[in-house]
Amino acid sequence: MSAPAPPTGWEFRVRRVEGAPLVAVRAWLRGGARAEAVPGQCYLTGRLLAEGTRRRDWRTLAEATESRGMVLTGTSGFETHAVALDALAGDWALALDWLAEILLEPAFPADRAALLCRQARAELASLADQADATTARAFLDQLYSPHPRGRPLQGTEESLATLTPEHAAEHHRRALGWGGVLTVAGLIDEAAVAERLAGLAAALPAGGDPLPEPPAPPATPLARREIVTRGHDQAHLFLGRLTVDQDDPELPALALLGIVLGAGSGLAGRIPTRIREREGLAYTATAETAAGAARDRGRLVCYLGTSPATLSRAEAAVREELARLVAEGPTPAEVEEARSYLLGREPFRRETARQWANLLATAALTGKPVDDPAWVIARLRGVTHSEVAAACRYLDPSALAVTVGLPVTG
Amino acid sequence: MEVCLLPNRQADLVTTALFYRAGTRDEPAAHRGVAHFLEHLMFKGSPGFGPGEIDRLTQAAGGVNNAFTGHNLTAFYFAFGADRWRTALAVEADRMAALTLAPEAVASERQVILEELAMYEDEPWDALEMAVLAALFPGHPYGQPILGDPATLRATGAAELADFHRRFYGPDNAVLVVAGALRPEAGRWIEEAFAPLAARGTSRPELPPLPPLPGLVRVERHQGEAARLLLALPAPAAGSPEQGALRLALALLTAGRSSRLQQLLVEADPTCLVLSAELHDGSEAPYLTIAVELLPGVEPRQVEETLLAELARFRATPPEERELARARRVLLADWAFAHERIHTQALVAGTALAGFDLDEPRRTLAAALAADAGGVQAAARAWLDPERAGVLGWSLP
Numbered sequence: 181m182s183a184p185a186p187p188t189g190w191e192f193r194v195r196r197v198e199g200a201p202l203v204a205v206r207a208w209l210r211g212g213a214r215a216e217a218v219p220g221q222c223y224l225t226g227r228l229l230a231e232g233t234r235r236r237d238w239r240t241l242a243e244a245t246e247s248r249g250m251v252l253t254g255t256s257g258f259e260t261h262a263v264a265l266d267a268l269a270g271d272w273a274l275a276l277d278w279l280a281e282i283l284l285e286p287a288f289p290a291d292r293a294a295l296l297c298r299q300a301r302a303e304l305a306s307l308a309d310q311a312d313a314t315t316a317r318a319f320l321d322q323l324y325s326p327h328p329r330g331r332p333l334q335g336t337e338e339s340l341a342t343l344t345p346e347h348a349a350e351h352h353r354r355a356l357g358w359g360g361v362l363t364v365a366g367l368i369d370e371a372a373v374a375e376r377l378a379g380l381a382a383a384l385p386a387g388g389d390p391l392p393e394p395p396a397p398p399a400t401p402l403a404r405r406e407i408v409t410r411g412h413d414q415a416h417l418f419l420g421r422l423t424v425d426q427d428d429p430e431l432p433a434l435a436l437l438g439i440v441l442g443a444g445s446g447l448a449g450r451i452p453t454r455i456r457e458r459e460g461l462a463y464t465a466t467a468e469t470a471a472g473a474a475r476d477r478g479r480l481v482c483y484l485g486t487s488p489a490t491l492s493r494a495e496a497a498v499r500e501e502l503a504r505l506v507a508e509g510p511t512p513a514e515v516e517e518a519r520s521y522l523l524g525r526e527p528f529r530r531e532t533a534r535q536w537a538n539l540l541a542t543a544a545l546t547g548k549p550v551d552d553p554a555w556v557i558a559r560l561r562g563v564t565h566s567e568v569a570a571a572c573r574y575l576d577p578s579a580l581a582v583t584v585g586l587p588v589t590g
Numbered sequence: 591m592e593v594c595l596l597p598n599r600q601a602d603l604v605t606t607a608l609f610y611r612a613g614t615r616d617e618p619a620a621h622r623g624v625a626h627f628l629e630h631l632m633f634k635g636s637p638g639f640g641p642g643e644i645d646r647l648t649q650a651a652g653g654v655n656n657a658f659t660g661h662n663l664t665a666f667y668f669a670f671g672a673d674r675w676r677t678a679l680a681v682e683a684d685r686m687a688a689l690t691l692a693p694e695a696v697a698s699e700r701q702v703i704l705e706e707l708a709m710y711e712d713e714p715w716d717a718l719e720m721a722v723l724a725a726l727f728p729g730h731p732y733g734q735p736i737l738g739d740p741a742t743l744r745a746t747g748a749a750e751l752a753d754f755h756r757r758f759y760g761p762d763n764a765v766l767v768v769a770g771a772l773r774p775e776a777g778r779w780i781e782e783a784f785a786p787l788a789a790r791g792t793s794r795p796e797l798p799p800l801p802p803l804p805g806l807v808r809v810e811r812h813q814g815e816a817a818r819l820l821l822a823l824p825a826p827a828a829g830s831p832e833q834g835a836l837r838l839a840l841a842l843l844t845a846g847r848s849s850r851l852q853q854l855l856v857e858a859d860p861t862c863l864v865l866s867a868e869l870h871d872g873s874e875a876p877y878l879t880i881a882v883e884l885l886p887g888v889e890p891r892q893v894e895e896t897l898l899a900e901l902a903r904f905r906a907t908p909p910e911e912r913e914l915a916r917a918r919r920v921l922l923a924d925w926a927f928a929h930e931r932i933h934t935q936a937l938v939a940g941t942a943l944a945g946f947d948l949d950e951p952r953r954t955l956a957a958a959l960a961a962d963a964g965g966v967q968a969a970a971r972a973w974l975d976p977e978r979a980g981v982l983g984w985s986l987p
Contacts, residue, residue, distance in 0.1 A: 198600055199600035199601070199930065200600075200926055200927075200929065200930040201926060202926055202927065202930060238847075238857070239848065239853075239857075239858075242846065242847040242848040242857075243848045243916070246846040246847065246848050246849075246916055246919070246920060247848075247915065247916045247919060248919060248923075249919040249920055249922055249923025249924075250923070251923070251927075266927065267923075268922075268923055268926060295860060298860070298885060299860070299863055299885070301886065302816070302863040302883075302885045302886055303863065305815055305816055305886050306816045306863060306883060308814075308815060309714050309813070309814030309815055309816055310712075310713065310714075311712050410813075410814055410815070411712040412711065412712055412813075413708035413709075413711050413712050414705070414708045414709055414712050439649070444649045445645060445648045445649040445653060445654050445655065446633070446644070446645030446648055446649065446654070446655055446656070447633075447642065447645050448642070448645040448646050448648070448649040453642060456702055457641065457642050457698075458698070459698070460697070460698035460699065460700070460701035460702045460705075461701070461705070462702070462705050463702050463703070463705040463706035463709055464709070485705065485709055486705060487705065487708065517646070517649060517650045518649075520649075520650050520651065520652060521649045521650065521651075521652050522652070523652055524651055524652005524653060524670070524671050524674070525652050526652075527601055527602050527603055527671055528603065528654075528669070530601070531600070531601045531603065531930075531931055531932070532930045532931060533930070534930075587712070
């Protein structure tokens with residue numbers, strides 16, 4: 181149900197979810213890393229929200245929430261930063277009160293900011309130990325930089341050295357003006373929750389600066405890049421390109437094409453079937469067509485991890501499969517199977533309170549009723565075979581960027 | 591075959607989870623990895639379903655499927671919409687009856703597993719865990735890597751896979767859990783699918799006795815740039831009051847930002863990036879692990895000393911009631927979150943039935959919630975003393 185009218189730029193959404201006695205409360209604020217002035221600023225902002233308010237320091241806040249069995253998380257993404265509280269259903273009012281306190285009275289303490297920047301540097305160092313993650317990171321850089329999606333949410337070693345709590349406070353202040361969405365889902369009384377939200381509505385600011393636009397990704401990314409990872413046994417291969425954003429009318433056709441290619445169940449798509457099932461070249465072989473599509477364009481990504489000795493063969497096989505799809509298109513049976521898969525997945529997206537809270541927030545922020553199964557089903561049913569075939573032009577192997585991560589001893 | 595139906599109408603979904611009481615512990619030494627190898631081959635062809643067909647059927651029905659192998663059991667699951675889950679029964683019955691095991695499929699899947707092995711070797715935590723378990727259960731099946739090794743995999747072919755399937759994949763060695771929005775005819779459908787299959791009189795090989803550890807054993811590896819520590823300690827049997835108390839002790843020490851070790855190592859005066867702990871109680875040799883990854887520049891010895899000193903302090907002084915109350919609430923909430931999905935409910939029930947009985951998880955939770963300060967301290971003295979028995983593994987740059 182819709183709760184009382186919030187100020188301009190904000191939306192409240194509430195839903196009772198039958199099942200476990202739990203409640204999920206979310207506040208997603210617009211902006212995200214794509215609106216940050218310094219790399220890592222949004223990440224620091226999200227994390228710092230769980231580090232104390234003007235009334236409670238981090239320790240008191242942690243003890244207060246955990247003594248109720250609640251999980252409090254401050255997070256960030258490329259389009260939002262957020263607070264999430266997951267609690268036993270009986271504690272919904274308490275969770276909402278704490279959410280309001282965290283959102284409106286954050287402390288951004290300097291000692292915790294310094295700690296979080298240190299932790300962020302450690303997270304980057306830890307990721308560098310994982311060969312697949314290192315290669316994935318290089319691939320995103322290749323496709324997106326200087327757009328923020330080309331760098332880690334944490335920022336960079338250099339930017340983390342310059343970030344201060346004031347950066348976080350400023351980002352949060354601006355984001356409150358950009359607006360966002362509050363969602364509550366779980367075994368709750370919707371009317372009682374809506375009434376409680378009315379009090380919060382008055383405290384939220386209305387309106388702010390226009391959302392800044394980040395620099396565009398390169399029109400022609402580097403065609404091929406090889407890096408040396410810290411792995412010892414496996415090479416990692418990413419092939420892809422940017423495709424479409426969340427508003428593009430081709431997105432549903434690309435979603436179906438993604439299933440044909442390998443984003444569906446098990447090893448049924450063309451890439452995993454060829455690479456793993458038929459040729460035994462890799463344990464992991466996946467493909468997606470619009471990964472991460474949101475306000476910014478998503479990407480086609482074909483990924484596999486294989487022995488350096490079979491890397492060339494594996495890359496040739498992926499290219500062959502893509503070329504075949506471009507030349508011949510998918511079969512009608514493949515498109516129908518993909519459609520059937522996505523239709524069948526619908527109930528799985530709305531099973532838990534946490535899923536519902538996130539779906540409601542996504543629907544509010546994108547302006548698309550992704551929480552409404554009828555809308556999702558109609559959209560999928562409306563895609564024609566020829567639309568999926570037309571979307572195959574994104575798979576043209578000659579237009580793909582390639583990132584290869586080679587083992588240090590390979 | 592044991593069958594467990596868990597009706598639950600919270601969503602229009604059904605999960606089937608078929609557990610076989612067979613795993614790494616049941617493998618012949620020359621064919622280590624055969625249990626996991628067979629798990630892969632269960633998707634590569636049976637009389638009624640050709641190679642790749644199970645995945646295509648699953649995808650066309652909007653479902654998901656997967657499988658996992660452990661030391662004690664192997665499990666296969668499907669999750670479908672409630673109007674189409676019967677497909678899972680047909681698949682499971684067919685591949686329980688027989689497998690094709692075509693030589694080219696076996697050869698190709700062996701290559702896939704060799705790549706999987708390489709993937710785990712390249713991942714610092716996975717590689718450390720394998721080394722620590724090998725030291726915790728030296729020479730024992732529970733210490734063997736689930737994937738086997740390249741030599742034993744190359745020595746394993748269709749004949750060995752067929753033998754393992756024949757010995758362990760019969761209905762009398764299986765547990766089937768079906769959870770979700772079930773219709774009244776569910777029981778009949780199961781009966782029709784599996785009744786034609788004959789029992790095989792499975793008997794598992796006797797496990798050798800667990801080798802005693804000579805106090806604290808150290809393992810050291812060198813991989814990556816971050817330092818990682820994994821402490822593994824034996825734990826009491828699942829479902830026992832003592833394990834309940836230990837579970838509460840572990841929550842008090844490690845669950846949530848206000849827990850003792852999180853505060854000490856990650857939050858207040860941090861030396862570590864992350865800390866996690868787990869109680870692995872699915873076998874006759876339960877154990878617990880505490881894992882930390884260090885912040886760059888921190889001296890490993892300092893973290894090790896802090897961790898061991900806090901465990902010693904915990905053994906010496908009973909916890910405060912306030913800490914116990916917090917830990918109990920955390921466990922209760924964790925339980926609710928973990929059981930929120932029908933799929934998880936099916937897997938938890940299957941694991942319990944395959945190893946113990948259906949009520950074991952609830953009994954363990956009840957025992958943890960009922961533990962008092964004295965019980966927690968006693969459990970800590972008995973089981974959180976690495977010098978008595980345990981493995982301390984380091985992965986260092």
